Amino acid sequence: MAAVLGKPGFWLRDPATGVNWKKVVHGEQGIELHKPLPTAGTILAQTRVTEIIDKGIGRSALICTQRELSDKVTGESLATLSSTTIARSDGGFGGPSVPQPQPHALPERNPDTSCNLPTVSQAALIYRLSGDLNPLHADPIIAQEAGFDAPILHGLCTLGVAGHALLKTYCDYDSARFKAINVRFSAPVYPGETIQTDMWRDGGVISFRSTVPERNVTVLNNGRAEIDL
Structure with missing residues (x-):
């Protein structure tokens, strides 16, 4: 449920972003629940872009975002959501290309x-x-x-x-x-x-x-x- 609360909408479709939205797919998702979500109330969501990584010409760009969910009345933190979106045709814009953390290794x-x-x-x-x-x-x-x-x-x-x-x-x-x-x-x-x-x-x-x-x-x-x- 936390993943769908306070979503900012499909903002990458805005022409001002310069992103080819038809080539956008979800790359990674993280959800950390700080406490159980209330059954009723008002949620405050704050979303920010934390990083944009350029994978190079002819490749993709990675758009990393983070969303914080809190109880609007009490201010208590409820959940932190991190997401990586792959803009498959938007690499090569001249941005940084930094090494990414290694993914979680599955047991052998x-x-x-x-x-x-x-x-x-x-x-x-x-x-x-x-x-x-x-x-x-x-x-x-x-x-x-x-x-x-x-x-x-x-x-x-x-x-x-x-x-x-x-x-x-x-x-x-x-x-x-x-x-x-x-x-x-x-x-x-x-x-x-x-x-x-x-x-x-x-x-x-x-x-x-x-x-x-x-x-x-x-x-x-x-x-x-x-x-x-």
Whole structure:
């Protein structure tokens, strides 16, 4: 839920950004929950661009943002969300190209457990109601112009399915035990596909990776979640 609160809208579609919005995809997402979200109240969200990284001519640019969620009345911090957006055709603008932190390494042993969860064919249209109106997820023509066979599932929806697997497997659906999650988006999911999440537990840290068995492709990688035991 925290991931969809206080979103600033699809601001990269504003011509003033100079970004080719049709070539924009979600690269990474992190969510840190400081306390359980209230069931009612008013949330204050403050979003800022923290870094823009130039990957070079003919390559991409990485747009890093951070959003802080707080209770507007009490001022209590509720969650911190970090996101990396890949502007696939906007590299070479002359900005800095700095080394990125190494992603979370998955254990080399076999997964401790796996969870398969299906998605429905209208999943992207349903998730769109959360406020993410990027037509890449609804318009077949826009999706094809972006290089996809059909509209793809939102990255955050895919992450939500993986989060469901984690909550089901390790938290007995007690969301108060869920503290943080970070992941890289490595390939798109098409609505209607099954998402298999492989998980490794080391104490209160769960490493995970999600795949689509129908196409044998990894869609989420280098995942790391923190839970209360």
